[in-house]
Amino acid sequence: MKYVFAAGLLALGVGTTALADPVEDRRGAMDQVRKGAATLVPMLKGEVAFDPVIAELALRMTYAGSIAFHGGLFPDGSRSKGANPAIWENKSDFDAKRADFKVTAAAAVKSLPTDLDGLAAVYQPLLEDCAACHKLYRIKDK
Numbered sequence: 001m002k003y004v005f006a007a008g009l010l011a012l013g014v015g016t017t018a019l020a021d022p023v024e025d026r027r028g029a030m031d032q033v034r035k036g037a038a039t040l041v042p043m044l045k046g047e048v049a050f051d052p053v054i055a056e057l058a059l060r061m062t063y064a065g066s067i068a069f070h071g072g073l074f075p076d077g078s079r080s081k082g083a084n085p086a087i088w089e090n091k092s093d094f095d096a097k098r099a100d101f102k103v104t105a106a107a108a109v110k111s112l113p114t115d116l117d118g119l120a121a122v123y124q125p126l127l128e129d130c131a132a133c134h135k136l137y138r139i140k141d142k
């Protein structure tokens, strides 16, 4: 049974991390984070009604993305159009910003919002983390 399960995971591409493309993986992680924002920002703006269950899912997806965006995805030489070369020049600052993002996201899922004010309280700091990191380390017009 155990082996069948492992084979299934391999078929799904799980467990092949060593062969994966770090650029594709970090974009995939950011895409999870982007989907969180695409759900939560319209709620914060009042364009979409606050829904605690959907907000929870989006916050958890953001947290999962922050974990998936790990340091192993930035090996030397893994440049990409979207990644600013400053990442490799200031690796410890970049890593600190990644760590901050994960801490902020963990805090958000520990105090899940029950109303719009609660959502603003936990998600605003996450948006500040995006901006702080992107300003220095992401090239947007690629």
Ligand code: HEC
Binding pocket: 023, 026, 027, 028, 030, 031, 033, 034, 037, 062, 080, 081, 082, 083, 084, 094, 097, 098, 099, 101, 126, 127, 129, 130, 131, 133, 134, 137, 138, 139
């Ligand atoms: C610690 C740094 C950091 C934080 C925090 C961060 N990002 Fe990013 N983000 C990056 C980097 C670096 C890239 C470029 C990756 C690449 O192209 O190799 C990126 C790329 C992206 C992309 C483009 C992905 C693609 O397919 O090319 C989106 C969308 C994005 N980030 C959204 C967000 C949002 C929304 C947040 C906050 C909720 C956020 N990011 C927080 C560093 C960060």
